[in-house]
Amino acid sequence: MPQNPDDEPASVLLERIRTEKEELIKQGKIKRDKKKSVIFKGDDNSYYEKIGNKVNCIDEEIPFELPEGWAFIRLKIAWELISGRDLSPSEYNDKNDGIPYITGASNFRNGHISLVRWTTVPQVITRRGDLLLTCKGTIGEIAHNNFGEAHIARQIMAIRNIYSLNIDFLALCIEYSMTKIKQAAKGLIPGISREDILNLVIPIPPIKEQENICNKLKVTFSAIEHIEKSLN
Secondary structure, three states, rough: OOOOOOOOHHHOOOOOOOOHHHHHOOOOOOOOOOOOOEEEEOOOOOEEEOOEEEHHHHHHHHOOOOOOOEEEEEHHHHEEEEEEEOOOOOHHHHOOOEEEEEEOOEEEEEEEEEEOOEEEEOEEOOOOOOOEOOOOOOOOEEOOOOOEEEEEOOOEEEEOOOOOOOHHHHHHHHOHHHHHHHHHHHOOOOEEHHHHHHEEEEEEEEHHHHHHHHHHHHHHHHHHHHHHHHHH
């Protein structure tokens, strides 16, 4: 499906995010990022990142050339990252008492979350609409929070969509980057650091194009699943 040239370009979307962010800073809801990242294409067709007064070439981090109207940003520019915290056994139960407690990859099933523990003393809460990512042990499992509030353990990060971007498109971008993310995982027990996720380079299409890409891939994946089932 060709891109509609009349769609609002990503640069307008990112300017709107910057305006919203300034308002949140004025309200004291977030702090100003002293190392704000701006990625741009130079006259020499290389990609550069400006942080403060420093400008560095980041061609080695750029995964592909962008279509007209798209832009690259670091994930931290448009999403909030929430790291989980473990509870002690006395703080959770299997009696459906309280809100769900998500402990790790064992809760993840093909993009969905199975709920088997609960807590009445939640501390780090994921909300409906967050993207959940396993970051310790079995890393790289992804699921959407479509069930509401839950406490997350330290094996999980929640990516919060605070500027109404397309979370399905972000999930596709993270899945695309997963090989690189796993290569960066260190230690005897693999782990993804906050910086690994916050500094991911994300391509941003116009809003309508994000929706078109996600819808097209859903149809494609559904067709592949149907073919696989017919072969069994």
